[in-house]
Amino acid sequence: MTKRILFLINPVSGVGKQRTIERYIESELDCNKLSVDIDYTEFRAHARELAGKAVGQYDAVVAVGGDGTVNEVASKLVGTDTALAIVPTGSGNGLARFMQIPMRINKAIQSLNYFHEKKIDTMKVNQYCSVNVAGIGFDAHISHNFEGKKLRGPLGYLQLITTEFAGYQSDTYQLKIDGKVYSRKAFLISFANSSQYGNNIHIAPNAQIDDGLIDVSIIRDFPMFDAPAMIFSLLDKSINKNDNDEVVRAKRIEIEHPSELKAHVDGEPVLLGKKAIIEIKPLSLKIIVPPDHLIENSILDPIKEIIPNIQDTLNLDNIWNLKLPKT
Template structure:
């Protein structure tokens, strides 16, 4: 009787600007083949990872592994949320926010060994309208950066930083109407992030106290600030102290609505989307199993 676990590796060939031509060999060299029976699929269009993961659940795979960045994780996690099929992660993105938060190694061999170990946790997931998010979603400046970065030919941190610098001088704060667990707030904000986990990626912490197991999502409102204070704001992000800035307000909640006359693009785990306002956020407690 074959007791090996069926494991599907869904590989995004372009995530993080990294070539993955030798990835299959790395898997076969490091994966415990006495425990797992691997299958490999490569994505070739937006939404393909979600389709493959959905089919894997139907075909009763024991594990689906995202080989890519937070966008790939989002597509696969969205198919696995609410099922008994766990998500594995081999981080290959530009920011790798969820993997960094969960302590999953950024090098392939280390991440594969975590899968061999098969330790698991069940985490909360976020929803914005009909879309899942697992890390951070939001509107404002960071969503506009994600929107522009999506068409940039230079992937990775360098391309992202270039997009940030190009937008900084021209971006204008917007007025938002928020409702958080029934309480109303009117705010003019540079950006608003709704965080299930603390960081965007690359160890930039937008909501230092957020947790994927507390049944809450943190609404981080970054108010308009003088541009000369940008270095200090960046310092706060990477020092896990953004909540100490006078220009930042963090309000935890379970049910959140965000509206604006011009909502603009929305980012969901770093991927830009056009979602009609008002944006309705909620948390679904302990709804996704992750190997970590």
């Protein structure tokens, strides 16, 4: 039976691969198995609107873009029989990398021909849906400040991080995690459905996307001279072994704060008010995953691909040239 799929293409997301997508759709899709329609998003939240209209009309909606586009599409497919598919063309592609979806467009599109479905968990963050990672603290601060920046992608994030890091002040948060009360002075608190932000930068290395649990990763306030070790632990999947890190698995988290909580949901900046409730929605979303023979090494080595010639772009003195206090 022919499957009906809708491609939703964000023409301005990520790194510009979208221009070639229609050519790959024509060359790589099996028209005997799939009936295809294509639409382009024209404004923020347009993918959410179009995905909502597609529910029940299509077997899958293909998000062609970055993590923001994926979030918009997924938010309307949760709890339905219409599956999410991803052709990753963003700069981070967190969920796609975690699900081992090929980073090469032709391979990602070929995967759709097999239409292998898997059910995954999603999170509800107040009124927002999250399929990957949400958080408060420093990563949310960066997300809010990143909006509107001309330099996008990993280099843009790194530039902003090195600019903002030295002046950022950790905050104290009151949390109730599955009924147990915590008070933590934290640099950041992440709520992880998958293990990574994107670009294989892992905030919760042991997170599973279908276990009915959220990995709450609390990075407590730490001395500045520990920053390089913390950053590298995000890259080599050892952040959960760091003395400054605490991981708690839970189904429901409540946070109360005297001022409005700045947060990010799958990298997109949001405001949560003075109280946030984060809940897991077990196995609430269907997603198309690649067959075994199309799974490829999609690892971006941040050190090799981001760091070369980085001094021309970034001022790293805030992090890399830290001086230890005299003893």
